[in-house]
Each structure stands twice: as structure tokens, then as C-alpha cells.
Amino acid sequence: MGILKGMRVVEGSAFVAIPLAGMTLAQMGAEVIRFDRIEGGLDAARWPVTEDGQSLFWAGLNKGKKSVAVDMKSPKGRELITRIITAPGEDAGLFLTNLRVRGWMDHETLSRHRDDLVMVALLGDRHGRAAVDYSVNPSLGFPTATGPEGSTEPVAHVLPAWDCIAGNMAVTALLAAERHRLRTGQGQEVLFSLKDAAAAMLGNLGIIGEVAVNGTDRPKYGNALYGGYGQDFICADGARVMVIGLTDRQWRGLVKATGMVEAMAALEARLGESLAREGARFRHRAAITEVLAPFFAARKVEDFAKAFDTGGVTWSQFRSFAEAVREDPDLSTENPMFHMLEQPGIGSYPTPASPLSFSEIARQAPNPAPALGAHTEEVLADVAGLQSGEIGALFDEGVVTGPRRHPAWVKAAE
Amino acid sequence: MGILKGMRVVEGSAFVAIPLAGMTLAQMGAEVIRFDRIEGGLDAARWPVTEDGQSLFWAGLNKGKKSVAVDMKSPKGRELITRIITAPGEDAGLFLTNLRVRGWMDHETLSRHRDDLVMVALLGDRHGRAAVDYSVNPSLGFPTATGPEGSTEPVAHVLPAWDCIAGNMAVTALLAAERHRLRTGQGQEVLFSLKDAAAAMLGNLGIIGEVAVNGTDRPKYGNALYGGYGQDFICADGARVMVIGLTDRQWRGLVKATGMVEAMAALEARLGESLAREGARFRHRAAITEVLAPFFAARKVEDFAKAFDTGGVTWSQFRSFAEAVREDPDLSTENPMFHMLEQPGIGSYPTPASPLSFSEIARQAPNPAPALGAHTEEVLADVAGLQSGEIGALFDEGVVTGPRRHPAWVKAAE
Numbered sequence A, B: 001m002g003i004l005k006g007m008r009v010v011e012g013s014a015f016v017a018i019p020l021a022g023m024t025l026a027q028m029g030a031e032v033i034r035f036d037r038i039e040g041g042l043d044a045a046r047w048p049v050t051e052d053g054q055s056l057f058w059a060g061l062n063k064g065k066k067s068v069a070v071d072m073k074s075p076k077g078r079e080l081i082t083r084i085i086t087a088p089g090e091d092a093g094l095f096l097t098n099l100r101v102r103g104w105m106d107h108e109t110l111s112r113h114r115d116d117l118v119m120v121a122l123l124g125d126r127h128g129r130a131a132v133d134y135s136v137n138p139s140l141g142f143p144t145a146t147g148p149e150g151s152t153e154p155v156a157h158v159l160p161a162w163d164c165i166a167g168n169m170a171v172t173a174l175l176a177a178e179r180h181r182l183r184t185g186q187g188q189e190v191l192f193s194l195k196d197a198a199a200a201m202l203g204n205l206g207i208i209g210e211v212a213v214n215g216t217d218r219p220k221y222g223n224a225l226y227g228g229y230g231q232d233f234i235c236a237d238g239a240r241v242m243v244i245g246l247t248d249r250q251w252r253g254l255v256k257a258t259g260m261v262e263a264m265a266a267l268e269a270r271l272g273e274s275l276a277r278e279g280a281r282f283r284h285r286a287a288i289t290e291v292l293a294p295f296f297a298a299r300k301v302e303d304f305a306k307a308f309d310t311g312g313v314t315w316s317q318f319r320s321f322a323e324a325v326r327e328d329p330d331l332s333t334e335n336p337m338f339h340m341l342e343q344p345g346i347g348s349y350p351t352p353a354s355p356l357s358f359s360e361i362a363r364q365a366p367n368p369a370p371a372l373g374a375h376t377e378e379v380l381a382d383v384a385g386l387q388s389g390e391i392g393a394l395f396d397e398g399v400v401t402g403p404r405r406h407p408a409w410v411k412a413a414e
Helices: A017-027 A056-062 A076-086 A135-138 A161-184 A195-206 A207-212 A248-257 A261-271 A278-283 A285-298 A301-310 A323-325 A376-384 A388-397 A406-411 B017-027 B058-062 B075-085 B134-139 B162-183 B194-204 B206-212 B246-259 B261-273 B276-285 B287-295 B301-310 B321-327 B376-382 B388-399 B409-412
Strands: A008-012 A031-037 A066-069 A094-097 A116-124 A190-192 A227-236 A240-247 A313-318 A336-342 A346-350 B007-010 B032-038 B065-070 B092-096 B118-123 B187-191 B229-234 B240-245 B314-319 B338-343 B347-352
Touching: A008 A017, A008 A076, A008 A323, A017 A031, A017 A056, A017 A094, A017 A116, A017 A161, A031 A076, A056 B194, A056 B206, A066 A076, A066 A376, A076 A388, A094 A161, A116 A161, A135 A161, A135 B240, A135 B314, A135 B321, A161 A190, A161 A195, A161 B162, A190 A195, A195 A207, A195 B058, A207 A240, A207 B032, A207 B058, A207 B321, A207 B347, A227 A278, A227 A285, A227 B092, A240 A248, A240 A285, A240 B134, A248 A301, A248 A313, A261 A285, A278 A285, A313 B134, A323 B134, A323 B206, A336 B092, A336 B409, A346 B194, A376 A388, A406 B058, B007 B017, B007 B075, B017 B032, B017 B058, B017 B092, B017 B118, B017 B162, B032 B075, B065 B075, B075 B388, B092 B162, B118 B162, B134 B187, B134 B194, B162 B187, B162 B194, B187 B194, B194 B206, B229 B276, B229 B287, B246 B261, B246 B301, B246 B314, B261 B287, B276 B287, B376 B388
Parallel strands: A008 A031, A008 A094, A031 A066, A094 A116, A116 A190, B007 B032, B007 B092, B032 B065, B092 B118, B118 B187
Antiparallel strands: A227 A240, A240 A313, A336 A346, B229 B240, B240 B314, B338 B347
């Protein structure tokens, strides 16, 4: 049941990155146990929420996990979490976290209970300060380079991109460290920060070089593709489309499909420059857009959609979230990645499985997110190895709780 | 020499996602061999470029790889690439690609030469159509939800976020499939598409649920943090800062550090509602911003920066790319992740290593990107197992080429 079947990962987390990492592993077949405070984690009521305050965000990022609810302030609760994290098993002893690690939950302390523990810890920045996607992004320059040409207002992205990237990097870190352990028996701690993940990408994409070597800054280019041709157009039906001419093939396809072969040759003659080079297309994008605009202004999307697809044009239509969900078959159960999934307390809606399709492993359907504490009893018995009497006492003392509607959800709905 | 020391990965790629995947593996110690056409790949001249047309983008995304230049249209060239991909070795037989796979380079054909081959192939969309970050993003709704409140202009992001996410997912796919092979001896093909990776994230973040369950669409909220409090402010020195009040701790820290405890209590009294709940903070964000704005308008960043840091406020300053590179120590060699690296043909500038720090493995410094064909001879001898006479003949026939300045760079600089 999944390519990582048999692996057990424990997750102490909140928000996007580490929950996404755990969910990614769960969707590949790992047993992922997320532990939370009795009252629910920091992200228990994170928006978007339903009308009665249930978190669609939490449901989305915790699919297929087991949930344990523990009083993390009590010594007994901390001991239980330590036991769950460091429980025996060849494919266990794997811990993902972005919680503030203090004393009892740091790598040094935990590895006293299991010396081959692999722990992946995501920090805000390398100094250990808190940072979130919304704070990292402005500090690195993207909002200043985003938005309409000529505007001086910075525009922050809505997608928590750095979190999504860091979450996937946490999976890489865990699999690489587990691979090393399999060969050497050696566990370890892997540390990284959200800001470093973002700063590295700034370098990887050549943007640091652009500043340091060229001495230039990047202005806003609106919705234009940087360094090649790509532009948005408004069509006769009011719809907006994006067309791409990044590679030679894409560029020739676009010019041909719009019937602009001669018009573009005339433009090249007027400019005294070939548009066969991507840099030339970028520099002359305004002139190219002027040539192409009448084509789109005179047509509805349906007038050219089929010809664009068969002509190999790389293009798409701008849609709002609601339009995308309602109109794009790739976001429906026509796409084998999506299933109508009943999420208890919320309802049934199209829910994605892993985007990865492994040829030798049957593709797993998505599983719902657990109610808080849904697996407390099971995990205390099967993973922590407690007897039913001990478990009953822990429930009675309030050190742990079982499944119920999420208190934070109830609170948000009050 | 890196946690993946001994692993050999072959990469046939262009642009962001798969080159990023290969680079990620190379920075963790894998031997990564990228093959390209004699004239260079589709991304050989990708912007940003230096004044003489050398690609800073290509240099950033191919750090630490080996480069082989082969005539991919000739049967001999194809045979060589097949040999390199399927060469023996317990930790080899790993292939990453986002090229159009036709016949000779598909999994079925390649695995005839090595039946435990692991191949990870990234498509544009699930139908096999081309798609790029610039076309996927508008189709899913983010540009419509991005930008100033009330505006109807869609704003596309500048960060190729989906590519960065998909590249990291390709690493996950490869490590998971290699783990499976280590245990079972079985190779396989892992397929996924850029659009599916993005569509899944739309679901994971709760946005599909928001549409399907709540029946709502998300408007633009400017630079406000969605579902909690987070807002940008202009300070007395003209600088702009982002402050975050997502969690209770962050919110209380912000209110205290700005000296607004009483003012915020007065606002709560006026509203008849507690701002202790994140949803309430989001709904009343305009009123909160009105309370906080005078604090920032009256102060330069330096007047409150230290107090914010010591008071545990989660905040940052908006900077352009150039300002970030020049002013933020986290983007300089003060950060152990960055090294001044001499990239042949370009110069020396701060270059990131892997953001991941493994406690049991010395952190690797970044290595430069190779010149096109820099390792052709070495790889033909050591990996493909050819004799020097055979190699010489292949060079003479033009089936392969050796190191030189990148023709596409030279062309772009003409």
C-alpha cells in the first residue's frame, strides 16, 4: 500500500511546510503520526474554514495521518511523545518538526532514547528567529518585482511558495538521512531554515548573480515572461489567456497558430533584428504584443482553443479559483489524481492523492485527515507499547485525549 | 563528500524543475551527469544573462554537475546516452528527465538495457501537453487572487514556484523509488506533471474545499495575510515592513512591541469582539491597521528593529532583489550556506550550497556549473566504458563534443 509502506514517521508541526512533508510521506504509504496539544495545534483553525469554523486548510494538509492529542506541558505527556518518537522499528525513529525545540524535544535529548534517530527540523531563519512565508518573501525581493509594469507598490504572492518548497525539501532530507542510516546505522539531525531555502533559490535562479555580476535590479514586468516571450491577452469574450513563446518551437507555434508569420517577418524587418532569439523577443515584447493583440481581440477563446492545442501552442486561460474548480477537468475526478472524499465534519469534495505515479505500485486514493486524537489510544498501545490499564489512566488524568470534534474548530464556530 | 555519495544520476532536462532536482542531488553528493545536445539545451541561454550573454540561470541550476554534449539526433549519439543512463552500478541506473520522451528514450526501451532502471519523468500536464510555470499558474487561480484589493487585473507571480515545487518532488520520487529498489531489486518509472503538482497543492491548501464546500471565490486581499493578521506598513524613512500576527504569540508580541495594548483593548471594546481569534483579526484587519499605522508612520525602521527582534515580533523589511543582496547578511558569505564561487566565464559571486545541514556529514561548498561538454570524455570512458580510440572517433565524427564556451552563449552575445 504505497512505496514507503512500513516506514513510520512522527510529526510535531503546525502550518504548511512540515504538515505538507508528513502528508507527502503518508500519501506514499508511510505511517505518519502527528502529535498535537490537547487543544489542537497552532494551525487547528487556520483559514480557509467552513461556515461553522472547521479548517479546510488543516484537513488538506493532514490527509492520511494518525492523530495523537497529548498534554505537552506535563512531564508524563512529554515522556509519551518521546516514547512515540523513539519507539523501536527498523523503519521507524524518523521525526519531522517545525515546533520550537526546547530541551526535552531536541535531537540530543531524544537520541538518548534511540541513538539512530533521524530528526529533520525546520527553523524560521538560520538565527533561530521565527519566520513565515509572509515575512520571508518580502525580504528577498519578489514582491518588488511583481505586479504591473511601472507600479511602485510591492505585490506579495498568495501561494505560500516557500513553505511548499521547504516542505518538499524536508521530505528529501528525511529520505536522504534514512538512506544513509540504512547503509551505516547512523542517525542524525538535519537542520534548515525557511529563509535559507528561499535565499538558496534566489541564487539557484540566477537572481543573486544578476545583482552581483550585472549590477542591475529587476523591475516589474507585469505578466510578461521574463527573458523570452510570454504575455496575457484579453479576448473578444472578455476571457484572458496567457501565451508562451519561450522556446523556438513554442514561438514558431504561436506565430503560426495566430496566422502572424508574415506580420512577424514584417516586424523583424522593421526592427532590423531576428526574433529567433529569446532575448530579442523579450526586448521587443511590446512590439510583438501589438502585432498579436488584434488576433485575440477579434476572437473568443473557443474560436482558437482547439487550433492552439493541435498546433502545439503552450497557452492557458486565466481563471479564478472558483472558475478553475468548476471548469477545469484537471481539477475534477476526471483526473485520476482526484477523488470525491468524505472529510468528516466538512463534507465531500474533490481531494488530491499524490501527484506521483509509480509504475510498480498501485496509485493510492487519498485518505481523510483525522479528528484530533483519533489515534491516541491505538498509538499508545501499538507504538508506545502501553497496556490498556496504563492507557486508561492517562485518559483519566487528562494527559491524553481521544477523538472528538476539534476544540479549536468548535471555538472558532462559537 | 555528501550524504548521497556514490549515487549516480543521469539528467536529460531543460529549464527549472528537473535541473533543480539534479542540482539538489549533486549538492548532496550524488554524481549527476547532465546530457545536452551539441548546441546546448533549450535553457542554455535562459535569462538572466550577463552582458556578454552567458546564462546566470543555467549556471545557477547546474552547479556541481558533469556535462556531456552529444548529437542526440544520430543513432550513435542515442546509443551513447542509452549506455550512460543504463550503465551498471548498484547506486546507478537513475534517470531524471523533462524532455519529450520518444521511442529510444522512454522507460520501456531504456529498461531493456537495465531492467532495474528508475526513471522519473516530469510532463507538462497529465495529457502530455507542454506546460510551463507561466501557463499553469494563471489556469489555477492564483493571479486572480493576487494584487491590490479591489483591482481586477490578474497578477502572475515572478517566482517559478510550481517549477521549484515540482523539482523538489522529483527528488522525492527518485529517492523513494531507489529505496524501493534497494529492498526489492525492482526498478520503475515515476510519472507526474507540473499541472498535477500544482492542482494537488490547490487541494492541499484547502482552496478547492473553499470553493466546493463554501461556494465562495477568493478576492484579492492585497498584501494582507489571509485568515489572520499580517500587513505591510510604510515607515517614516520610506521603508516598508511586513508584520505578522498569525499565532496568538505573534499577535500579542506585535501589540506589545508597538505599545498598542490599550489601544487594541479599546478597539475590541468598540467592535464588541475579542481579537484573540485569528479569524476575528482577519475580518477586522482594516481597523487594526488603522490603530497600528501611526506607530510606523512616526518611526524609521532602525527605531524599532531591535525592539521587534528582542520582543519576538515576526516581521521583515521589503527589499528589492538588489537591496536584499546588498543589505541582508543572510544573502552574503556571513551565512555559511553562501560561498564566493568563481563561475568560469561569469565571475565570482555569492553562491548557495544546499540549505540542508546534516549533522553527521560535513557541509559541502557549492561547485560551479560545468561548461557544456566538460565531462564528455571522462563520462564516455568511466561510465560508458569506451576505449580511448573509440572516444577519439566519436569526437572526430562530431557525435560528441568536449568543453568549450557554450555556443548558445556565444550566439546570444553576438
